[in-house]
Structure formats: C-alpha cells, structure tokens
Amino acid sequence: MVLEFKDEGIYCPSGDFYIDPWRPVERALITHGHADHARWGHRYYLATEAAGPVMRHRLGDIALDGIAFGEKRQIGDAIVTFHPAGHVPGSAQIRVEHRGEVWVVSGDYKTVADRLSEPFEPVRCHAFITECTFGLPVFDWEDDAILSAQLNTWWQTCRDNGQHAAIGAYSLGKAQRVMTMVDPSIGPILTHGAVENTNEVLRAQGVPLPASVRVTRDTDVKATPGALIIAPPSALAGSWLRKFGSVSTGIASGWMRLRGVRRRRAAERGFVISDHADWRGLNDAIRETGAERVFATHGYTATFKDWLTEQGYDAAVVETEYEGDALDAADTDADAPTEAETVT
Amino acid sequence: MSQVFDRIRRFTTRYVDRPILALPLPVGIHRSLFALQAKLMTTEVEVAVRWQDVGGVPTRIVSPPRPKGRLLWLHGGGFVLGSPDTHAGLTDHLALASGLEVWTPRYRRAPEHPWPAAPDDVRSVAQAMPRPFHLGGDSAGGNLALVLLAQALTDGRAPLSVTLISPVVDLRERQDDSRTDAEMLLPRAFLHRCRAAYLRDADGRDRRQSPVLAEFPGCPPVHLELSAREVLEPDGMAIAERLEAAGATVHLHVEPKTPHDYPLCAGRSSAADMAILRMAKHLEAHQP
Ligand SMILES: [Zn+2]
Numbered sequence: 171m172v173l174e175f176k177d178e179g180i181y182c183p184s185g186d187f188y189i190d191p192w193r194p195v196e197r198a199l200i201t202h203g204h205a206d207h208a209r210w211g212h213r214y215y216l217a218t219e220a221a222g223p224v225m226r227h228r229l230g231d232i233a234l235d236g237i238a239f240g241e242k243r244q245i246g247d248a249i250v251t252f253h254p255a256g257h258v259p260g261s262a263q264i265r266v267e268h269r270g271e272v273w274v275v276s277g278d279y280k281t282v283a284d285r286l287s288e289p290f291e292p293v294r295c296h297a298f299i300t301e302c303t304f305g306l307p308v309f310d311w312e313d314d315a316i317l318s319a320q321l322n323t324w325w326q327t328c329r330d331n332g333q334h335a336a337i338g339a340y341s342l343g344k345a346q347r348v349m350t351m352v353d354p355s356i357g358p359i360l361t362h363g364a365v366e367n368t369n370e371v372l373r374a375q376g377v378p379l380p381a382s383v384r385v386t387r388d389t390d391v392k393a394t395p396g397a398l399i400i401a402p403p404s405a406l407a408g409s410w411l412r413k414f415g416s417v418s419t420g421i422a423s424g425w426m427r428l429r430g431v432r433r434r435r436a437a438e439r440g441f442v443i444s445d446h447a448d449w450r451g452l453n454d455a456i457r458e459t460g461a462e463r464v465f466a467t468h469g470y471t472a473t474f475k476d477w478l479t480e481q482g483y484d485a486a487v488v489e490t491e492y493e494g495d496a497l498d499a500a501d502t503d504a505d506a507p508t509e510a511e512t513v514t
Numbered sequence: 515m516s517q518v519f520d521r522i523r524r525f526t527t528r529y530v531d532r533p534i535l536a537l538p539l540p541v542g543i544h545r546s547l548f549a550l551q552a553k554l555m556t557t558e559v560e561v562a563v564r565w566q567d568v569g570g571v572p573t574r575i576v577s578p579p580r581p582k583g584r585l586l587w588l589h590g591g592g593f594v595l596g597s598p599d600t601h602a603g604l605t606d607h608l609a610l611a612s613g614l615e616v617w618t619p620r621y622r623r624a625p626e627h628p629w630p631a632a633p634d635d636v637r638s639v640a641q642a643m644p645r646p647f648h649l650g651g652d653s654a655g656g657n658l659a660l661v662l663l664a665q666a667l668t669d670g671r672a673p674l675s676v677t678l679i680s681p682v683v684d685l686r687e688r689q690d691d692s693r694t695d696a697e698m699l700l701p702r703a704f705l706h707r708c709r710a711a712y713l714r715d716a717d718g719r720d721r722r723q724s725p726v727l728a729e730f731p732g733c734p735p736v737h738l739e740l741s742a743r744e745v746l747e748p749d750g751m752a753i754a755e756r757l758e759a760a761g762a763t764v765h766l767h768v769e770p771k772t773p774h775d776y777p778l779c780a781g782r783s784s785a786a787d788m789a790i791l792r793m794a795k796h797l798e799a800h801q802p
C-alpha cells in the first residue's frame with residue numbers, strides 16, 4: 171500500500187510522512203489550512219506556498235516548508251506532488267507515487283471553479299481517498315451566478331428596508347467567497363475580526379478581495395446603513411450582533427440545504443453555498459481519477475460507500491477525525507450541525 | 515448515523531407504529547399522527563416549493579436547481595392518510611437526486627371521498643400537466659399511478675417511465691389472507707379499514723380499483739422497489755409479472771430488513787438514500 175490508515179492519520183510508509191494527521195507526528199503534509207486538516211503540534215509541515223500564510227497565522231511559528239502546485243518532491247522513496255483542490259485558496263490534493271503506484275488524498279475539494287480558489291484539477295490515480303461531506307444527492311448546488319443574485323437581492327432588500335444584512339460564513343474560505351460573489355456597489359462590507367484577520371492574510375499574498383471594514387468597539391453602526399456584515403455563524407447567535415439594531419440574518423453553507431439546520435440556527439435565510447463538492451461533483455471527480463479503489467473519509471460515508479460499490483468501485487470507509495463542513499467549528503467554539511446531518 | 519437509524523426504526527416500526535395503526539382511532543387522529551411522524555422520519559430539505567392548481571387539484575411542485583423534466587408522484591397512505599406534505603421528504607430528496615420537478619397532487623381521500631374520487635383527481639392532474647412526464651407512486655399512490663398508467667396507455671399517452679414503491683395492486687376480497695405474517699409495519703386490521711373506507715360498497719373487481727387486472731400495452735420501463743417479506747411484496751411481484759407480460763422492462767429491487775415504504779425515511783436511513791439513488795438513476799436513464 172502506498173498509503174496506510176493509522177491512529178495518527180493517513181501514513182505513507184515509503185516516505186515516512188503523514189497527510190493531514192490528527193495526532194502530532196514528525197512530518198506532516200497538509201492539504202489546506204482548515205483546523206481539522208492543519209492541526210497543531212507536528213514537527214515539520216509541508217503545504218502549498220499559497221496555503222502557508224494562513225497556516226502560519228493560525229498555528230503560529232511552525233516549521234513550515236512551501237511547495238508549488240505541480241512541483242515534484244522526493245520524500246524517502248515516495249514522489250509527492252500537490253494539485254489544486256478548488257476548496258479554499260491554496261488548498262491541495264496530494265498525489266503520492268511509489269514504484270509506479272499512485273494514490274491521491276483529496277483533502278477537501280470543490281470541482282466547480284469560483285472567483286477565489288485555484289480551480290480543481292483532476293489527478294489520475296489507482297486509489298483515491300476522498301472526502302464525501304455532502305455525499306447525498308440532495309446536495310446539488312446552484313450555479314454561482316444564481317447564488318450571487320440571491321445574495322445581492324437579499325442585501326439590497328435589507329438595505330431598502332433600513333436593515334443591516336448579516337451573513338454567517340466560515341472565516342477561511344466561505345467569508346471571502348461571499349465577498350467575491352456580492353456586488354460591492356450595494357453598500358459597505360463590515361467584517362467580524364475573525365474574518366478580517368483572514369482577509370488581511372489573503373490580501374497580503376495577493377488574493378484579490380473587495381474592500382471590507384473590521385467591526386470594532388468604536389464602529390459607528392449608524393454611519394453604515396444597509397451594510398453587509400460577514401461573521402462566523404456562531405457570532406450571529408451571540409450578543410456581538412446586537413449593536414447593529416435591525417438585522418436580517420442569513421447563513422452561507424451547504425448545510426442550508428437541510429431545513430432543520432437553518433431552523434436550529436435561527437437564521438432567516440439560508441444560502442446553499444459550499445466550498446465542498448456536491449453529489450455530482452463527488453461522482454465526477456471520482457470518475458475522472460480513473461481510480462479502482464476509493465476510500466471515503468468524512469461525511470455521509472456509509473451511504474456513499476454503498477453507492478460506489480454499486481457503481482463497481484472497490485470502495486471502503488476510512489474512519490478519520492476530519493469534521494467535514496463544520497459550520498464554524500474552528501472559528502470560535504465548536505458548534506457543528508448535529509450528527510444527524512454531518513456524519514453517518 | 516443512518517445505519518443506526520435503520521436499526522432503531524425496525525424496532526419502533528414493530529413496537530410503536532404498528533400497534534398505533536392497529537387501533538381503530540378516528541381518521542383525523544391517524545392523519546395527525548402520521549403527519550407528525552413523517553416529519554421525524556426524514557431530513558427536510560430547503561428547496562423551491564410552490565403550490566399550483568392543476569386540473570382543479572392543488573398540487574405541490576418541488577423544483578431542484580436546473581430542472582430537467584417532470585415527475586408526477588402519487589403519495590401513499592392507504593387512500594386515507596398522507597398528503598403531499600407528509601411525503602415531502604421522499605419527493606424532495608427524489609427531486610434533488612433526479613434533477614426533475616416533482617408534482618404531488620393533493621387528491622381527495624377516503625372516507626370522505628371514496629373511490630373513484632382519487633383516480634378521477636389524478637386523471638385531471640395528468641391531463642392538465644405539461645407533457646411529457648415520468649410517473650410514480652408509493653403504496654396506495656402506486657395503485658393510483660398504475661390505474662392512471664393503464665388509462666394513459668389506452669389513450670396512447672404513455673409516461674416516460676414508471677417508478678413504484680410497494681404498490682397496492684389488488685383490492686379484491688381475499689379468503690386466504692396469510693400475507694401479514696412477517697410484515698413489520700402494516701397490521702391487517704388497518705389494511706381492512708383502509709380498503710373498506712376507500713371502496714365503500716365496491717368489491718375491488720374493477721380494474722380502476724385493482725390495477726393488477728388492467729392491461730398495459732406499450733408500457734414504458736418500470737422501476738419497482740419492495741421490502742422483503744412485507745405485506746405488499748406479493749402485490750409487487752404480481753404487478754411486476756403483469757407488466758413484464760405486457761412487454762415492459764421491469765427493474766425490481768427487494769430490500770431486506772426494511773418496513774413497508776421505507777424510502778419515506780430519505781435523509782435519515784441509509785437504505786432509503788440508496789433507494790432514492792436507484793430511482794433517480796432509473797428516471798435519468800429514461801429522460802428524453
Ligand atoms: Zn476544509
């Protein structure tokens with residue numbers, strides 16, 4: 171086996187390294203900066219150059235080496251390359267080759283291009299270790315143009331009603347995605363500190379984002395009528411939002427496809443916007459790898475495995491400690507959808 | 515989670531749902547209980563829904579992103595219970611999986627409106643609906659779908675495909691009714707009450723009551739989902755034979771260890787999610 175599944179995480183014996191391990195290890199290759207994939211405590215880290223700044227921002231002073239997309243790196247007897255995953259800026263699938271056998275770890279991915287992340291690139295392999303966060307056919311995303319129109323109509327309506335529009339979006343990836351989807355001519359964009367910190371890191375590495383203003387204690391909310399407020403979803407539930415007076419709340423997440431999740435969040439609007447592949451995306455991606463063996467990690471793994479088996483794949487479920495699209499787990503406190511919606 | 519759900523549901527079906535259905539409660543109470551339970555059985559999805567008058571029948575229309583066609587779905591509930599709302603879990607998951615709009619009419623139910631009110635309503639909807647469309651139904655809705663199918667085939671207006679979940683196909687009185695032995699969900703007393711409410715004085719020998727007696731010339735491809743050893747498994751087998759004899763391709767899937775009409779638990783049950791996928795695949799395969 172090119173890769174093995176150990177208690178610490180996905181392990182490559184020929185290169186003696188782990189990919190997105192969940193326990194501290196000597197050498198960790200990291201697909202992207204989300205907290206369930208890039209954890210604290212490893213000795214050496216390797217990630218794409220584009221993922222590096224966010225990881226440093228989140229994990230502090232770590233021993234981090236950068237690699238370009240497509241750059242070949244020999245580690246022990248294994249040859250390693252990173253390929254765009256289309257999930258968040260810098261996110262990668264990791265390809266590992268040993269004696270002509272190729273395995274790919276998808277990390278988190280989204281097959282449809284957006285205006286933020288390097289577009290997903292299918293990688294041919296013998297075995298594919300895939301996420302399946304949204305591995306049910308109900309998860310069928312609309313085109314970005316339609317989602318943009320939904321966001322803009324909502325924001326404009328709020329503005330016309332003298333309200334602020336506040337949207338809950340994970341601070342790395344989703345928040346910036348929303349920023350690239352809205353029409354900034356409608357009004358100013360205000361951001362929660364967790365979002366603005368990430369914005370600053372991404373802007374510094376050259377990711378183009380529209381202007382945004384950090385909300386501080388001194389922010390004069392009356393000076394920004396009809397603003398769009400972007401905050402981690404958990405901040406919408408707390409007292410943080412109170413000073414803005416009349417606010418319409420929305421949440422941007424693939425989980426908004428499920429009515430119960432939106433209701434529990436007490437959000438008025440759910441925008442089905444995800445940085446993960448939807449059902450079709452997962453199926454397309456797997457087909458394009460040409461892989462015969464498929465391992466499903468986080469998400470609706472049991473159903474997805476059965477489905478893949480019916481499609482003729484040699485499929486298996488792998489227990490990992492990835493959390494899927496926790497609405498905002500790593501932003502503030504852990505507050506994922508209940509297990510009914512997340513994992514099987 | 516979803517496999518755990520399947521195990522728990524096997525238990526609650528036998529020891530909660532079945533005893534409740536066996537009770538001779540007023541129909542209004544059965545309806546409310548079923549509506550309550552239906553919400554818990556599925557994961558409701560946020561998807562565009564509108565109600566529209568179709569041929570004089572209020573019809574719930576659920577639209578997935580980029581709809582590619584239409585499916586007319588007739589809900590089950592023994593001709594007495596159920597509505598487009600109780601079946602929203604099933605229809606909405608199916609809409610998103612297949613990419614089709616799903617139209618679910620609120621046909622009139624017994625005992626207030628006995629046969630032929632329901633098949634008449636269904637026929638009005640089918641005549642007013644934009645063509646072409648796929649046809650399907652579960653349980654008693656499967657009966658209505660088959661009745662409509664037979665009429666449509668005679669009129670030369672075949673649907674694109676047919677999808678059935680455990681249809682009721684034979685309402686004739688049976689002397690040797692030993693069917694309920696291994697059934698998890700449906701008590702015999704409940705079936706008898708539904709039949710009596712629906713047929714009132716009729717004997718079930720009309721082919722618009724028992725479509726197993728109908729003709730299906732030129733029938734399009736059929737996908738049939740049954741639960742192993744459920745009370746309606748013989749009904750399903752009988753209609754599969756009948757349709758095959760008429761020249762139709764019939765895909766039959768019999769799922770073990772599941773109660774009658776288990777795809778209603780879409781989003782919660784692994785088995786139901788797989789059934790949705792099989793049905794969606796069938797629908798997609800027969801898109802024009
Ligand atoms: Zn991620």
Ligand SMILES: [Zn+2]
Pocket residue numbers: 204206207277278301468492493494495
């Ligand atoms: Zn993940």
